Amino acid sequence: MRPMSPMNPTIEMQGLAKNFGRTEVLRGIDLAVPEGAIYALVGANGAGKTTMIKLLMNLFLPSAGRARVLGVDSRELAGKGFNRIGYVSENQDLPDAMTVGGLLDYMRPFYPTWDRALERQLVRQFDLPLGRKLKHLSRGMRMKAAFASSLAYRPPLIVLDEPFTGLDPLVRDELIEGLLERAPETTIFLSSHDLAEIESFASHVGYLDGGRMLFSDEMAVLADRFRDVTVTLAAPAPLPPDLPPAWLQPETVDCVVHFIACEYRGDATARDIAAIFPSARDISAEPMPLRSIFLAIAKSSRSQNRAPHSTAAGRRSEA
Amino acid sequence: MNQVLNIFRKDTHRFWPEILVSVVITLAFAFSYPNQWKVFHDQNVQQSMLQITGALGFLMVTGWWLLIARVVHEETLVGDRQFWITRPYEWKKLLAAKVLFAAAWIGVPYLLAQSLVRAEAGFSAVPNGPVLLLNLLMMSTAFLLPLFSIATVTQNFARLTLTLLACLALLVGFAFATNGIPHGYISSNPYSNWILYPLLFCGCAVAITLQYATRRVWVSRALLIVLPFLLALTVAANRRQSLVDRAYPQPGTTSAAPVSIAAVPSAVHPFEARSYEGQDYIDFPIQFSGVAEGYAVAAADFKFTLTAADGSQWTSPWQETRDRIGPGGSGGWLSLQLNPALYDRFKSGPVNLHITFAIDRYQADSVTTMPFPTRDQAVPGVGICTAQSGFMDGLVCRSAHDPRFTYAAVVFSKGACSNSSAPPAATKPGAAWYEPGNIDFALSSVWTPHLYFSGGGDDDNGSRYRWRVCPGSPFTVTQYHLVDRTQTGFTFTNFVLPAEVRPT
Numbered sequence: 019m020r021p022m023s024p025m026n027p028t029i030e031m032q033g034l035a036k037n038f039g040r041t042e043v044l045r046g047i048d049l050a051v052p053e054g055a056i057y058a059l060v061g062a063n064g065a066g067k068t069t070m071i072k073l074l075m076n077l078f079l080p081s082a083g084r085a086r087v088l089g090v091d092s093r094e095l096a097g098k099g100f101n102r103i104g105y106v107s108e109n110q111d112l113p114d115a116m117t118v119g120g121l122l123d124y125m126r127p128f129y130p131t132w133d134r135a136l137e138r139q140l141v142r143q144f145d146l147p148l149g150r151k152l153k154h155l156s157r158g159m160r161m162k163a164a165f166a167s168s169l170a171y172r173p174p175l176i177v178l179d180e181p182f183t184g185l186d187p188l189v190r191d192e193l194i195e196g197l198l199e200r201a202p203e204t205t206i207f208l209s210s211h212d213l214a215e216i217e218s219f220a221s222h223v224g225y226l227d228g229g230r231m232l233f234s235d236e237m238a239v240l241a242d243r244f245r246d247v248t249v250t251l252a253a254p255a256p257l258p259p260d261l262p263p264a265w266l267q268p269e270t271v272d273c274v275v276h277f278i279a280c281e282y283r284g285d286a287t288a289r290d291i292a293a294i295f296p297s298a299r300d301i302s303a304e305p306m307p308l309r310s311i312f313l314a315i316a317k318s319s320r321s322q323n324r325a326p327h328s329t330a331a332g333r334r335s336e337a
Numbered sequence: 338m339n340q341v342l343n344i345f346r347k348d349t350h351r352f353w354p355e356i357l358v359s360v361v362i363t364l365a366f367a368f369s370y371p372n373q374w375k376v377f378h379d380q381n382v383q384q385s386m387l388q389i390t391g392a393l394g395f396l397m398v399t400g401w402w403l404l405i406a407r408v409v410h411e412e413t414l415v416g417d418r419q420f421w422i423t424r425p426y427e428w429k430k431l432l433a434a435k436v437l438f439a440a441a442w443i444g445v446p447y448l449l450a451q452s453l454v455r456a457e458a459g460f461s462a463v464p465n466g467p468v469l470l471l472n473l474l475m476m477s478t479a480f481l482l483p484l485f486s487i488a489t490v491t492q493n494f495a496r497l498t499l500t501l502l503a504c505l506a507l508l509v510g511f512a513f514a515t516n517g518i519p520h521g522y523i524s525s526n527p528y529s530n531w532i533l534y535p536l537l538f539c540g541c542a543v544a545i546t547l548q549y550a551t552r553r554v555w556v557s558r559a560l561l562i563v564l565p566f567l568l569a570l571t572v573a574a575n576r577r578q579s580l581v582d583r584a585y586p587q588p589g590t591t592s593a594a595p596v597s598i599a600a601v602p603s604a605v606h607p608f609e610a611r612s613y614e615g616q617d618y619i620d621f622p623i624q625f626s627g628v629a630e631g632y633a634v635a636a637a638d639f640k641f642t643l644t645a646a647d648g649s650q651w652t653s654p655w656q657e658t659r660d661r662i663g664p665g666g667s668g669g670w671l672s673l674q675l676n677p678a679l680y681d682r683f684k685s686g687p688v689n690l691h692i693t694f695a696i697d698r699y700q701a702d703s704v705t706t707m708p709f710p711t712r713d714q715a716v717p718g719v720g721i722c723t724a725q726s727g728f729m730d731g732l733v734c735r736s737a738h739d740p741r742f743t744y745a746a747v748v749f750s751k752g753a754c755s756n757s758s759a760p761p762a763a764t765k766p767g768a769a770w771y772e773p774g775n776i777d778f779a780l781s782s783v784w785t786p787h788l789y790f791s792g793g794g795d796d797d798n799g800s801r802y803r804w805r806v807c808p809g810s811p812f813t814v815t816q817y818h819l820v821d822r823t824q825t826g827f828t829f830t831n832f833v834l835p836a837e838v839r840p841t
Contacts, residue, residue: 072417075423077417077422077423078417096428097425097426097427097428098425098427099425100423100424100425100426101425103423105423107418109418110418110419110420111416111418111419111420112420113411113420113421115351116351120350124343124347125424127340127343128340128343128424128425128426129425164420
C-alpha cells in the first residue's frame with residue numbers, strides 16, 4: 019500500500035448536508051479521506067451512506083456545504099472527470115441487454131488508461147462469461163462484471179456503494195481479493211452496513227448514524243481507543259451519577275461494573291476508574307472487535323439521541 | 338474510437354431489429370405511395386390501396402416514435418441509478434450520438450424513400466434535395482423533436498407513452514376550445530403562424546440541450562410544460578381576424594377594385610336562411626365580374642356588417658370562403674353566419690348589409706395549349722397529370738414542388754369520344770382552378786392534386802349522352818403569379834333578413 023497523504027485528501031467534505039424536503043439525510047459532514055486509504059463508511063440502513071456517495075458522484079446536489087473528489091468540486095464532476103473514478107453500486111442499473119464482452123468492448127474506448135492486460139486478468143480472475151448477457155447473470159456475476167469494467171482502467175479512486183450486499187461469501191471474497199490487488203495504486207471508498215465484511219481490509223472507518231458522522235478514524239487507532247472494561251468491586255455499589263461521557267453503556271451487577279471506554283488511555287483510564295470506584299479490586303480492559311465497538315456506539319447514540327453530539331465517540335470525525 | 342461513433346455503433350447494434358422494421362415500413366410506404374396517383378378502374382381496389390398507404394404512413398410514424406423513445410431511454414436522463422452517469426460520457430457527444438442515430442435511421446431512410454417516391458412520380462430527387470430536407474425539418478420540428486424532448490424527461494417507454502397520451506388529450510381539448518371560436522387560428526397561407534414552428538423548435542431544442550447538459554429534470558420538465566402555453570399564446574395572438582387584416586390591407590382611395598361583386602337574388606336563387614348547430618346562416622347568391630384581361634382573383638375571406646335603421650351595427654369576424662374568378666366572371670354563394678340573437682335583433686327591419694372580401698389578385702404569366710392528356714403528361718404549374726374518366730372528368734396529378742395558381746380550360750364534347758377527326762356534334766367549355774395547397778409539411782413530398790372540370794356531367798333533360806373531355810381535345814393552361822392582396826366589397830341597402838329560418 020502506498021503511504022497515505024493526509025495533506026492531500028482524495029475525498030474531502032466540509033459541512034456537507036443534504037435534505038429531501040424537510041428530512042435531513044446528511045447533517046454537516048466534515049471528512050477527509052487520505053490518498054491510498056481503504057475507507058469503509060459504515061452505518062445502519064438509512065444512515066445516509068448512499069446519499070453521501072451520490073453527493074460525491076454528483077448524482078445529488080448538496081443542500082449545504084461542499085465536497086471535493088480528486089481535487090474537483092463534486093458539483094462539477096462530469097464527463098471526463100469520471101475517467102479517474104471507478105464507481106460500483108448495488109443499485110446500479112447495468113445495460114442488461116449487453117453481454118459481458120460487449121460491455122467491456124463498449125467501455126474500453128471511453129478510458130484512455132484502459133489496460134487490456136488487466137481486463138483479461140480480471141475476466142480470468144472473476145471467471146466472467148464474456149458471451150452472456152448481463153440480464154442472464156446472477157447477482158454475483160453482475161457485480162463482478164461491474165467491478166471488472168470499473169477496475170480495468172486503473173482509476174485512482176474507487177467508490178463502492180454496498181458492493182457486497184446479498185453476495186455469497188465466495189463471490190464476496192473474490193471481489194475483495196480483486197479489489198485489494200488494486201489497493202496499492204488507488205484510494206477506495208466503500209459503504210457497508212456489514213462490519214464483518216470490511217473489518218479485514220479497511221484501513222479507515224467512519225460511522226454514520228442518522229445523517230451524522232459519529233466518528234471517523236484509522237482502524238488501528240480505533241482498536242486502541244475502545245476497550246471493554248470490567249471492574250470488580252469489593253462490595254456491591256450503585257453506579258455514581260456523573261460517570262465520564264466516554265464510558266458507554268455502564269451497568270452494574272452485584273460487585274461487577276461493566277462499561278465500554280471509548281477514549282481508553284491505559285494507566286490514565288485506570289486511575290480514573292480507581293478514583294470513581296475506590297473499592298475496585300480488579301480492572302480488566304479487553305480489546306474489542308469492530309462489531310462490538312459499533313454496536314456499543316450505535317446503542318449509546320440512540321439512547322442519547324436527544325443530544326448525540328455529546329457522545330465522546332462523536333468527537334472525532336477526521337481520519 | 339470517437340465517443341459519438343462508439344455510442345452510435347452500440348445503439349445501432351442494440352436496436353437493429355427495431356431499425357430494420359422501421360426501415361422496411363418506410364420503404365413499403367414509399368413503394369405503396371404511388372397508388373395515390375394511379376388510376377384504378379375498380380374504385381374498391383383504389384380505396385384499399387389508399388387505406389394500405391395510410392396504414393403504412395401511420396406505422397412509419399409509430400416506428401419513428403419507437404426508435405426515438407428506445408434510443409433516448411437507452412441512456413435515460415431521469416434517475417440516479419443508471420450506470421452511464423458515472424462513466425466519462427460527454428453530454429455533447431452523447432446528444433450528438435442520439436441525433437446521429439435519428440438522422441441515420443429515420444432521416445436517411447425517409448429521404449431515400451422520398452427520393453424513390455419522387456422518381457416513381459417522374460420527378461428528379463436530387464435537384465430538389467432542399468425541398469425534401471425542408472419537409473424533413475418541418476416534420477422533425479412538429480413531431481420528432483417534441484417526442485425526443487419528452488423522452489429526455491421521462492424514465493421509460495411506459496411513462497413516455499402516458500405523457501404523450503396526456504399531451505394528446507390536451508391538444509384535443511385545445512382544438513375543441515379553439516374550434517369553438519369561429520375566427521380562431523387556421524394554418525393556411527397567408528395566415529400561417531410563422532412563429533409557431535421556430536418557437537416549437539427552439540423550446541424543444543433548449544429543453545433537450547438543458548437536460549443532456551445538466552440532467553436537472555424538473556427544469557427541463559418545467560420548460561416543456563410552459564412551451565404549450567407559449568404556443569397557445571401565439572395562436573391566440575394570431576387570430577384569423579388580425580391575420581387577415583394584416584395580410585389584406587385596405588385599398589387606396591384611387592385604386593380600382595380588382596373585381597366587382599354584386600348580390601343577385603332571383604326567384605330561383607333567393608336569399609334563404611337556415612340554422613345549423615346553433616348558428617344561423619343567410620345563403621346569399623353573388624356575382625363576381627369585371628376582372629381585367631390577363632388577371633384572376635381569388636376571394637379568400639369575407640366579413641359583413643349589418644347596420645340597422647337606428648344606427649346600431651354589428652360586424653362579423655372574417656369567415657372563410659374560396660372563390661376563384663377569371664376575366665369571364667363567375668357566380669357564387671356566401672353563407673353569412675351569425676348567432677340567433679343577432680339574427681332576431683336585425684330581422685325586424687331593413688338593414689344595410691356591407692360585405693368585405695379579402696382578395697388575392699393574380700396576373701397571368703404564360704398560357705400553354707396542348708392536347709388533353711390521356712397518359713402521364715407534364716401540365717405547367719401543376720405537375721404530371723393523367724386523365725381520369727368515370728363519374729367525373731378530371732385529371733389526377735402529382736405535384737412535387739412549387740405548384741402555381743393555375744387555370745385549366747377544357748372543351749366538353751357531347752356523347753362518346755371517337756377516334757375520327759370529325760368534329761363533335763356539340764361542345765361547351767369547362768374549367769378547373771388549381772391553387773397550391775396550404776400544407777406546412779406532409780409525410781410525402783409528392784402531392785396528388787385532382788383537377789375536376791366544371792361544366793360537364795349529364796344534361797338536365799336526362800339525355801343518355803354525357804358531356805366528356807375527349808383525349809386530344811384542346812387543353813389550355815394559364816399560370817398566374819400573385820400580384821397583391823387587398824380588400825374590396827359592396828353594400829346592399831334595405832336588405833331584409835328572411836323571416837323564416839329553416840332548420841337543417
